[in-house]
Amino acid sequence: MLSHMLEWYDLRDEEREIRDLALEVAREEVAPNADAHDVDGTFVRESIEALGKSGLLGVFVPKEYGGLGGSPLAATLAIEAISAACGSTGMSFMFHCNLIHVVDGAGPDSLKEKYFPQFAAGKLGAFAINEQRRLFREKFDTTAADDGDDYIINGKKPFVTSAGEADVYIVQVQLEGVPSPIPVMGQRYILIEGGYDGVGAWTYDPMGLRGASNGGVTFENVRVPKENAVGAEPDPMVRSVASKGNSVFSPHLIAMGCAGMALEAAVHHARTHDQQEWMSHTLAPLSDQVNALRAYTYYAARLMEGPVSQRLNHTHNEIQRLGGELGPQVCDRAMEIMGGASFMRSSPVQRAFRDARGSCYPAFAMEHRRANSADGLYGREAYAEQPPTMPWDPHADYNFWLLWARGAAHLPEEAKQRMSRAAFEDFARSRGSDTMTVEICAEYMTSAGRPPAGVGGPPGAGGPPPGVGGPPPGVGESPPVGVGAGGPPRETE
Ligand SMILES: Cc1cc2nc3c(=O)[nH]c(=O)nc-3n(C[C@H](O)[C@H](O)[C@H](O)COP(=O)(O)OP(=O)(O)OC[C@H]3O[C@@H](n4cnc5c(N)ncnc54)[C@H](O)[C@@H]3O)c2cc1C
Structure with a gap:
């Protein structure tokens, strides 16, 4: 399954080993269970256990913590191979790896330990x-109230893969009583164990990914130690979302695995049913599309070895x-090639089609x-118009770019000035620094240019008039915009 299609890429030895292990587990232990779970909608427990026993659940856990210490590309290949065998197992596996990636990138070390x-x-x-409808939200409804060494969590998440089955959830919560001019700064990711008192779950009856336990999770006065909050100081949430958005891990890997499997089935069908000639026009573009998606995805995996x-x-x-567009489309065309048999429940390609659609x-x-x-695209242009005049820490620079990619360009002129590169740099100079560190960047973003009580704002274009506090126009009034301020509503990643 899939092996000849992945062989073309220039892999390191340990990546090839992990890919081969994943292909074996996919073929021997995951694929045989896939149809039954698709039909009855039960969780793919044996398949997840097989991933655990083989070590694959630790594929992205560094070796010092007992994992396989695979590269981002090794983990990508493992998720792709498992998804080709069973989209549901692939989706649960992908979110699992993504959680590990976010904590690995954002810290703190104590949480990794x-x-x-x-x-x-x-x-x-x-x-x-x-x-639900987070586009229209000021705040998240799931809240964390401060209680000494713990948070008390209340709320519900209406759509969670592996709902009620996972051992640990990474949950985005709104900190109670922490006002923030930029909503996401008043939030945290926090690890909550499925076994904690007050954690509940329910499931849906979806069209695809039927073995992934798609459902919701509820939190009723759940006591969680504060040490479970993700993200090292001074900017835990910025680190968390930066880690999440600087990643190859995404649901498109499931679409990619499903598309690869459907393509392979279509090639086999056309060849063994004497249809090579008249199917070649449909078949050829499927292969180049899947391989183009793979190449771009593997490139992202390699980029992950560098900084954000x-x-x-x-x-x-x-x-x-791209994966969301190509995955279902390739499966659909593969079904055309395979004729009416592909429309029957017994065909794994119709399952791949529904699973790929679910990954969208x-x-x-x-x-x-x-x-x-x-x-x-817009952010890149706005960013290029503001070259730095001092060295910027890559993480700080990334946050500045994200700010402009998330709508700062649409702010009123005065607020735009406060969010400009010059304003950030003036603020750093007012702090006695001639470089932009993550700490200074986070301080400026968190206060959005608001000066400490009784102190004038940052000098130059960045500062509000001396003695005038408060966030810039649009900031704090806007719906959640990630680390951006004001502007059109966009969630950050
Ligand atoms: C199979 C499946 C598995 C899932 N697994 C998880 C999971 O494990 N964890 C988890 O947290 N969530 C999960 N989700 C939830 C998923 O993240 C949401 O369904 C998705 O974010 C869309 O939110 P919504 O359904 O509330 O639709 P809405 O947010 O109401 O979106 C409706 C439409 O508006 C568009 N839209 C929304 N906001 C914007 C915007 N800012 N700019 C442009 N267009 C916008 C959407 O693209 C969509 O077309 C899962 C969903 C499904 C179907």
Whole structure:
């Protein structure tokens, strides 16, 4: 399954080993269960256990915590191979790896020490981020109230892969009583164990990904130690969303695996049914589309070996959109090639089609993915118009770019000035620094240019009039815009 189609890429030895292990587990232990779970809608528990026993749940856990220490590309190939066998298992596996990636990138180390050995040993992680109609929200409804060394969590997440089955959820919460001019700054990602008192779940009856336990998760007065908050100081949330958005891990990997499987089935069908000639026009573009998607995805995986960057974030958005478009389309064409038999329940290709379609919602639904990609294009132009005049830490520079990619360009002129490169740099100089560190950048973004009580604002274009506090126009009044300020509503990644 899939092996000859992945062989063309120039892999390192350890990546080839992990890919081969994943292909074997996919073929021997995951594929045989896939149809039954698709039909009865039960969770793919045996397949997840097989991933745990083989060590694959630890594919992205660094070796020092007992994992396989695979590269981003090795983990990508593993998710792709598993998704080709079973989209549901692939989706649960992808979110698991994504949780590990976010914590790995954002820290703190204490959280890695606590959970990474458990993930390497077979515990399953999941994402509980989205809330319904988040486009229109000022705040997330799931809240974290401060209670000494703990947070008390209340709320519900209406759509979670592996709902009720995961051992640990990464949950986006709104901190109670923490006012923030930029809504996302008043939020946290926090790890909540499925076994904690007060955690509940329900499931849906979806069209695809039927074995992934698609459902919701509820939190009723759940006591969680504060040490479970993700993201090292001084900018835990910015680090968390930067880590999430600088990644190859996304639901499009499931679409890619499903499309690869459907393509392979269509090639086999055309060849063994004497249809080579008249199917070649339909078949040929499917292969180049799947391989183009793979190449761009593998490129993103290689970029992940470097620091966060505009390039990687934009690539992340583009592969997510492209995979969502190509995955279902390739499966659909493969079904055409295979004739009426492909429409029967017994055909794995119709399952791949439904699973690939299901991968077009998580993280962001398709229209939102298009908006994210377009934001990156506009942001790149706005960013290029403001060259730095001092050295910027790459993380700080990334946040500045993201700010402009998320709508700062649409602010009123005065607020735009406060969010300009010059304003950030003036603020750094007012702090006695001739470089832009992440700390200074986070301080400026968190206060959005608001001066400490009784102190004038940052000098130059960046500062509000002396003695005048308050966020710039549009900031704090706007719907959640990620780390951006004001402007059109866009969730950040
Ligand atoms: C199979 C499946 C698995 C899922 N798994 C998870 C999971 O594990 N964890 C999790 O947290 N969530 C998960 N989700 C939820 C998923 O993230 C949401 O369904 C998705 O973000 C869309 O949100 P919504 O359904 O509330 O639709 P809405 O937000 O109401 O969106 C409706 C339409 O508006 C568009 N839209 C929304 N906001 C914007 C914007 N800012 N710019 C442009 N267009 C926009 C959308 O693209 C869509 O077309 C899953 C969903 C599905 C279907």
